[in-house]
Amino acid sequence: MTASLDTADTRGGDAQMLTALVRLRGALQAAVLPLDDDGVEAQREAQREFVDQLEDYVIPRVMTIEAPLLAVVGGSTGAGKSTLVNSLVGEQVTTPGVLRPTTRSPVLVHHPDDAEWFGQERLLPDLRRVSDATDDPDSLQLVATDKVPQGLAILDAPDVDSVEERNRVLAAQLLAAGDLWLFVTSAARYADQVPWEFLRLAADRSTSVAVVRDRTAADAVQTVSTHLARMLASRGLKDSPLFIVHEGPIDEQGMLPADHVREVRGWLESLADDSGARTAVVKQTLDGAIRAISHKVHPIADAAAGQVGLAGRLRAEADTAYEISLRAATAATGDGTLLRGEVLARWQEFVGTGELLKSLEGKVGWLRDRVVNTVKGKPQQAERVTVAVESGLELLVLEHAEAAAERAHAAWQELACGRGLLAAAGPDLGRASRDLRRRAEQAVRSWQSDVLDMVRAEGADKRTTARYLAYGVNGLSVALMIVVFSRADGGSTAVGGSAGLGQKLLEAVFGEESVRTMAERARVILEQRISELFDTERERYTGLLDGLGLEPEAGERLRQAARRVDDVRFAETQRGA
Ligand SMILES: Nc1nc2c(ncn2[C@@H]2O[C@H](COP(=O)(O)OP(=O)(O)O)[C@@H](O)[C@H]2O)c(=O)[nH]1
Numbered sequence: 247m248t249a250s251l252d253t254a255d256t257r258g259g260d261a262q263m264l265t266a267l268v269r270l271r272g273a274l275q276a277a278v279l280p281l282d283d284d285g286v287e288a289q290r291e292a293q294r295e296f297v298d299q300l301e302d303y304v305i306p307r308v309m310t311i312e313a314p315l316l317a318v319v320g321g322s323t324g325a326g327k328s329t330l331v332n333s334l335v336g337e338q339v340t341t342p343g344v345l346r347p348t349t350r351s352p353v354l355v356h357h358p359d360d361a362e363w364f365g366q367e368r369l370l371p372d373l374r375r376v377s378d379a380t381d382d383p384d385s386l387q388l389v390a391t392d393k394v395p396q397g398l399a400i401l402d403a404p405d406v407d408s409v410e411e412r413n414r415v416l417a418a419q420l421l422a423a424g425d426l427w428l429f430v431t432s433a434a435r436y437a438d439q440v441p442w443e444f445l446r447l448a449a450d451r452s453t454s455v456a457v458v459r460d461r462t463a464a465d466a467v468q469t470v471s472t473h474l475a476r477m478l479a480s481r482g483l484k485d486s487p488l489f490i491v492h493e494g495p496i497d498e499q500g501m502l503p504a505d506h507v508r509e510v511r512g513w514l515e516s517l518a519d520d521s522g523a524r525t526a527v528v529k530q531t532l533d534g535a536i537r538a539i540s541h542k543v544h545p546i547a548d549a550a551a552g553q554v555g556l557a558g559r560l561r562a563e564a565d566t567a568y569e570i571s572l573r574a575a576t577a578a579t580g581d582g583t584l585l586r587g588e589v590l591a592r593w594q595e596f597v598g599t600g601e602l603l604k605s606l607e608g609k610v611g612w613l614r615d616r617v618v619n620t621v622k623g624k625p626q627q628a629e630r631v632t633v634a635v636e637s638g639l640e641l642l643v644l645e646h647a648e649a650a651a652e653r654a655h656a657a658w659q660e661l662a663c664g665r666g667l668l669a670a671a672g673p674d675l676g677r678a679s680r681d682l683r684r685r686a687e688q689a690v691r692s693w694q695s696d697v698l699d700m701v702r703a704e705g706a707d708k709r710t711t712a713r714y715l716a717y718g719v720n721g722l723s724v725a726l727m728i729v730v731f732s733r734a735d736g737g738s739t740a741v742g743g744s745a746g747l748g749q750k751l752l753e754a755v756f757g758e759e760s761v762r763t764m765a766e767r768a769r770v771i772l773e774q775r776i777s778e779l780f781d782t783e784r785e786r787y788t789g790l791l792d793g794l795g796l797e798p799e800a801g802e803r804l805r806q807a808a809r810r811v812d813d814v815r816f817a818e819t820q821r822g823a
């Protein structure tokens with residue numbers, strides 16, 4: 247207060263602390279926990295709570311350590327909080343309630359000259375400021391009166407054990423924004439569990455607390471105060487002031503006689519008067535809050551790292567499901583599977599069957615030439631093969647994409663995090679996408695036109711040869727497709743036989759080496775196209791993961807930010823010592 251050096255020092259420390267806290271808040275917000283897992287919900291709650299407390303209280307408090315002390319009056323339903331606040335102020339500033347639950351917005355009473363400290367831009371930024379009583383739980387009513395001393399403000403909070411969840415949440419939020427808790431218990435309530443949980447929290451965080459035992463019958467004062475003192479001591483609050491307020495007659499204004507609250511009022515006034523004592527109260531609560539947050543972010547950091555692991559697991563499941571099906575689909579395009587039914591029938595129509603094929607089996611050379619010359623191939627028949635190939639390939643892609651979707655879906659359903667994502671994504675992911683048929687059709691057509699181009703290019707210098715002309719570019723193209731589909735086939739079956747005929751047709755026109763190269767290229771292109779279709783299908787899953795906003799380094803950044811806060815705190819205590 248006297249040495250300007252001290253002040254400068256404190257400022258420097260505060261600036262560092264402020265930077266560290268702002269960074270911690272940023273790191274907390276960035277450590278998203280979207281995936282369900284054991285214990286994650288608790289960490290999400292902690293994360294929200296800490297972000298709120300940093301914004302509602304810690305950061306504004308560090309920025310303006312000279313702001314008035316805010317005493318938040320909390321406690322259980324009907325303990326007499328509002329009556330106490332009115333009686334302390336000596337004016338009806340807040341409405342006591344007989345009817346429950348009360349849903350009135352909380353009331354903050356301050357000296358008119360302190361108004362600047364309680365705006366929405368500084369404290370509790372998500373509560374609208376209002377000047378009259380409302381029943382909107384998202385607002386905070388400000389009441390200026392010179393009946394409270396400058397440097398001290400009193401906030402009448404909702405019941406911590408309200409039956410309305412919104413009230414309970416708000417009560418906790420307001421208490422977390424107080425420099426001092428004025429915790430009210432009454433004869434009927436003081437052993438209740440919820441208020442004591444709050445007091446335990448206060449002890450954990452070293453929040454400054456004063457306990458008011460309200461509505462105490464005159465003959466019970468001795469027993470009650472001894473018992474309460476013992477309870478406080480056993481819960482780590484033995485240094486907290488304890489006040490006994492007698493059950494009083496209530497006047498028409500709903501207020502207790504002034505002498506009932508004289509002791510509490512006197513204590514609050516002495517705090518308002520003594521800036522040293524006031525700062526000590528503020529610092530205790532503030533340091534406690536900072537310490538508690540910086541320690542408790544570590545489990546959140548663990549959870550954040552766990553999320554990256556879970557996302558990796560889900561991604562691997564989707565990858566595997568689609569990889570298996572892609573491999574199966576690819577294998578089926580080359581193992582003769584396609585050379586059945588419609589494709590085989592149309593192909594046989596095109597090349598003819600029977601005698602010719604039989605004689606082709608064991609013989610070579612001149613016979614082969616004869617065979618290829620007598621194939622019946624006609625343009626419209628080649629076209630029919632093309633169409634059959636198209637629907638055969640399409641069906642194959644659809645079947646395997648369907649199987650992949652089922653497999654990926656089932657694998658994700660096994661995990662809580664996968665179930666959550668699937669539920670949010672809608673019901674369609676267990677099936678192939680709706681437009682896959684259309685995209686498969688396009689892909690197959692593109693591949694067929696690739697094959698056509700290939701044959702055309704290869705046959706550029708043979709265009710006038712009799713054989714080339716006999717089958718046409720379309721006929722040779724379907725022959726090449728048939729060769730691709732039967733590549734792994736031994737050629738000993740009827741299918742192999744007619745597929746083998748395709749091979750021989752092509753060889754007669756282009757020569758063995760060219761046919762091998764073309765078949766290989768056609769196959770590679772087909773696999774690429776199918777693989778692209780599957781990629782798009784799989785992205786429906788992996789896209790969900792990409793959209794989560796998970797960053798692998800979020801956990802570590804949070805730890806570092808917490809460590810930085812601890813370092814600054816440590817440096818401050820060294821300076822203070
Ligand atoms: N007779 C009597 N009634 C009280 C006293 N304190 C509170 N009340 C009544 O108890 C009810 C609940 O009090 P209120 O201040 O609204 O409690 P809150 O829920 O903690 O804010 C109201 O009807 C008050 O008038 C007291 O000391 N004596």
Ligand SMILES: [Mg+2]
Nearest residue numbers: 327328342343
């Ligand atoms: Mg009340």
